[in-house]
Structures are given as C-alpha cells and as structure tokens.
Amino acid sequence: MLNSAPMAKINTHYEKLKAGYLFPEIARRVREFSSLRPDAKIIRLGIGDVVLPLPKSTREAMKKAVDEMAEASTFRGYGPEQGYDFLREAIALHDFGARGVKIHADEIFISDGSKCDSGNIQEIFDGASRIAVTDPVYPVYVDTNVMAGRSGEVDSSGRYAGIVYMPSTAENGFSPALPQEKVDLIYLCSPNNPTGTVMTHEELKRWVDYARAQDAVIFFDAAYHAFINNPELPHSIYEVEGAREVAVEFRSFSKNAGFTGIRCAFTVVPKELTALNRSGGRSSIHALWNRRHCTKFNGVSYPVQRAAEAVYSAEGQREVAEMIRYYMENARIIREGLAALGLKVYGGVDAPYVWVKTPQGLGSWEFFDLLLKEAHVVGTPGAGFGPSGEGYFRLSSFGFRENIEEALHRVKSRLSGAALR
Numbered sequence: 001m002l003n004s005a006p007m008a009k010i011n012t013h014y015e016k017l018k019a020g021y022l023f024p025e026i027a028r029r030v031r032e033f034s035s036l037r038p039d040a041k042i043i044r045l046g047i048g049d050v051v052l053p054l055p056k057s058t059r060e061a062m063k064k065a066v067d068e069m070a071e072a073s074t075f076r077g078y079g080p081e082q083g084y085d086f087l088r089e090a091i092a093l094h095d096f097g098a099r100g101v102k103i104h105a106d107e108i109f110i111s112d113g114s115k116c117d118s119g120n121i122q123e124i125f126d127g128a129s130r131i132a133v134t135d136p137v138y139p140v141y142v143d144t145n146v147m148a149g150r151s152g153e154v155d156s157s158g159r160y161a162g163i164v165y166m167p168s169t170a171e172n173g174f175s176p177a178l179p180q181e182k183v184d185l186i187y188l189c190s191p192n193n194p195t196g197t198v199m200t201h202e203e204l205k206r207w208v209d210y211a212r213a214q215d216a217v218i219f220f221d222a223a224y225h226a227f228i229n230n231p232e233l234p235h236s237i238y239e240v241e242g243a244r245e246v247a248v249e250f251r252s253f254s255k256n257a258g259f260t261g262i263r264c265a266f267t268v269v270p271k272e273l274t275a276l277n278r279s280g281g282r283s284s285i286h287a288l289w290n291r292r293h294c295t296k297f298n299g300v301s302y303p304v305q306r307a308a309e310a311v312y313s314a315e316g317q318r319e320v321a322e323m324i325r326y327y328m329e330n331a332r333i334i335r336e337g338l339a340a341l342g343l344k345v346y347g348g349v350d351a352p353y354v355w356v357k358t359p360q361g362l363g364s365w366e367f368f369d370l371l372l373k374e375a376h377v378v379g380t381p382g383a384g385f386g387p388s389g390e391g392y393f394r395l396s397s398f399g400f401r402e403n404i405e406e407a408l409h410r411v412k413s414r415l416s417g418a419a420l421r
C-alpha cells in the first residue's frame with residue numbers, strides 16, 4: 001500500500017546543478033553595455049562556433065543524397081544505428097589508418113554530436129564511479145555526471161563534492177598531475193578547450209599507463225585534432241600503445257568541416273576495452289555502447305552521412321585544410337598581437353583557442369569588462385570553465401578575418417600601456 005500520495009518528482013540530482021551561468025552572464029553584460037553605448041560595434045570572440053560556410057564538396061554530396069531520397073529505387077529509410085559502412089570505413093581509413101593506427105570500421109559509432117556522446121558515455125558505467133576532470137574543463141563532462149548522481153553539492157568555488165578536479169594552469173604547463181586518489185573515469189580533451197594546449201605523446205602515454213595500472217577508463221575528446229600543426233603531436237589516443245584496452249575517443253565534424261549546424265560526429269570504442277561487471281568478470285564496453293546506441297538512437301540522416309563522407313574526398317580534404325588554415329591564421333594574429341602588448345598567451349598554435357593570462361592580476365570578469373568597455377570585444381572569462389580558469393581569458397579564432405584584425409587593432413590602440421603592464 002502506498003503511504004504517500006503519488007506525485008511526480010524530479011530527479012533531485014538536477015537540483016544540484018549550478019545555474020547555467022557563463023553564457024547568460026556574458027549576454028547580460030553585453031546587453032547592458034550596448035544599451036549604454038548603442039553606437040559601439042561589438043566584436044564577439046567568445047563563442048566556440050565556426051563562421052565559414054559549408055565546404056562545396058559536402059554540400060554537393062548532401063544534395064545528391066537528397067535527390068536519391070526522391071526516387072523509390074534509391075530512397076532510404078532507417079539506416080544502421082551505428083552509421084553507414086561507407087562513412088565508418090572512410091573514417092577508419094583516413095583518420096586512423098593513414099596515421100598507422102588500427103581502428104576497425106565496426107569500432108566506430110556515428111552520431112549527431114560529440115557533446116551528446118561525451119555526455120552519454122558515463123551512463124554505461126557504475127553510478128558510484130569516481131570521475132576525474134581537468135580544471136578548467138568543457139562543462140559537459142561534469143554536468144552529465146552530476147545529473148547522473150555521481151557528485152554531491154557544489155561549493156562556493158564551483159566544485160562539486162566527490163568529483164576529482166585536476167588543476168591545469170601555466171604553473172604545470174597545463175598538464176595536470178596524476179590524481180592522488182583512486183579514480184575510475186578520466187576525461188581528457190586535446191587539443192584542449194579552453195586552454196588551447198595539446199598533449200604530447202609522452203603526456204598521453206603517462207595517462208594511458210596510469211589507466212592501465214589503475215583499471216580506469218579514459219574518455220579522450222579529440223574534437224579539435226584537425227587544428228594540430230606540429231607533426232610530432234598525437235591526433236588520437238590510440239597512437240599510444242596500450243590505449244585500445246583503456247580508452248574511448250570522441251571526434252566530430254563540427255569544428256574541422258564546419259558541421260556545427262549539420263550535426264555529425266563519432267565515437268571510437270575498441271573491442272579490447274572492458275570493465276568489471278557484477279559477477280567479477282569483465283564486460284565489453286563496445287557491446288554495451290552498441291546496446292545503448294541502438295536503444296536510444298536511430299542513426300544520423302543519410303544526406304548528412306554522405307556529406308561527412310565527402311570530407312574525406314580529395315576535394316573535401318583540400319577545402320577543410322583551407323578553412324583550418326584560415327582559422328589558424330586568425331589564431332596567429334590574436335596570439336602574436338596580444339603577446340606584442342606584453343600579455344602572456346598560451347595555445348593558438350595547434351588549437352583554435354588562445355588562452356590569455358589576465359594582466360595585473362585582474363580577475364577573469366574584470367578583464368572581460370575592460371575589454372568590452374575599452375575595445376568593444378567580447379571573449380570568455382576563464383573562470384567560467386572552472387575555478388582554475390580564474391585569471392585567464394579565452395579568445396576564439398572562429399571569426400571573420402576582418403573582425404579579428406579590427407579587434408586586435410582596437411585592443412592595441414585603446415588598451416596598450418598602463419592597463420596591460
């Protein structure tokens with residue numbers, strides 16, 4: 001017998017989430033400034049979204065696929081949940097095989113985004129798993145674990161109880177120390193959003209060795225791998241020996257091919273990856289992710305998968321390389337322009353983000369206000385990505401060249417001198 005009246009109750013873990021604070025607060029401050037200075041032409045270098053239009057090769061492939069859908073003989077309904085073989089095989093060949101990494105097509109799961117994948121992966125692991133994240137961090141990794149109940153309450157610094165934060169600052173070269181306590185699930189992002197730094201082969205090997213020794217699993221987010229210039233730097237965690245037993249990798253067409261509005265990404269789950277089950281044996285993560293994917297997802301649309309396939313054509317590769325060159329030239333302009341003013345800048349060489357140390361001990365939000373008021377330029381306060389981001393500021397190279405140049409010109413002419421030294 002029920003002793004309390006039945007009623008719908010929400011998932012209390014959602015109540016632990018701190019309010020979506022960063023981008024709303026940025027928007028509020030920009031609105032307030034605009035109302036005082038309606039004449040000011042504001043340049044936004046805060047958001048991590050691409051601006052260049054979709055490559056022609058991908059548009060053509062998509063149109064052709066739409067035309068196939070117009071004929072009964074070539075029409076396609078539901079496709080395989082894991083993605084079409086033509087795309088999985090192209091990825092295995094070009095993204096991995098070409099770098100000497102063996103990933104089989106059936107270890108690749110096509111999806112509609114790395115945000116969803118990196119947010120969903122936690123649900124196939126135990127609810128009591130201890131998670132470790134770098135600080136600052138892409139908020140998706142933390143919030144999805146809070147929603148799933150793997151944390152306590154948030155404290156005044158913005159850290160959730162029970163989650164292991166690994167500070168990543170200039171002092172440690174943005175390469176955090178291995179956790180002191182036992183952790184089960186480790187989130188790494190390289191090239192990093194927001195710090196713009198990239199893990200070397202040795203740094204990545206340290207994590208793979210650690211995960212193997214501790215029986216932990218690494219979630220490796222390589223959404224920005226295409227922005228790596230230095231040929232010595234690893235693009236995939238599977239370039240490190242032994243990673244197939246301990247790592248899942250996330251990739252996306254969003255940033256390299258301008259697919260943020262098209263939606264296509266993929267997750268790599270090697271067949272050797274296992275974790276402890278309740279009988280004390282080991283279960284295949286590949287089998288579980290496949291189970292989850294088939295239960296909760298019905299595949300990416302056929303025209304979008306054809307567009308993604310076209311990214312690997314000779315023409316697609318040329319177009320993508322050109323877009324990346326464009327953004328990385330923006331990054332160079334930002335990085336060198338700010339460094340010339342005496343600011344300390346990180347990233348922006350093998351990643352589209354420039355991570356700036358705020359001058360004169362200014363807080364992230366103080367520097368935000370200074371840049372907005374003096375130069376009418378909007379960036380992202382580092383503190384919004386975690387407490388260790390305080391005293392830093394993120395500028396994105398995803399903008400049009402003329403805006404980047406104008407932004408740097410304004411910063412130089414209006415902010416140099418006392419304010420920055």
Ligand SMILES: *Cc1c(COP(=O)(O)O)cnc(C)c1O
Nearest residue numbers: 113114115138193223252254265
């Ligand atoms: C942009 C981004 C992604 C890609 O997300 P999609 O959902 O594929 O658009 C993944 N991880 C990080 C850290 C990102 O910044």
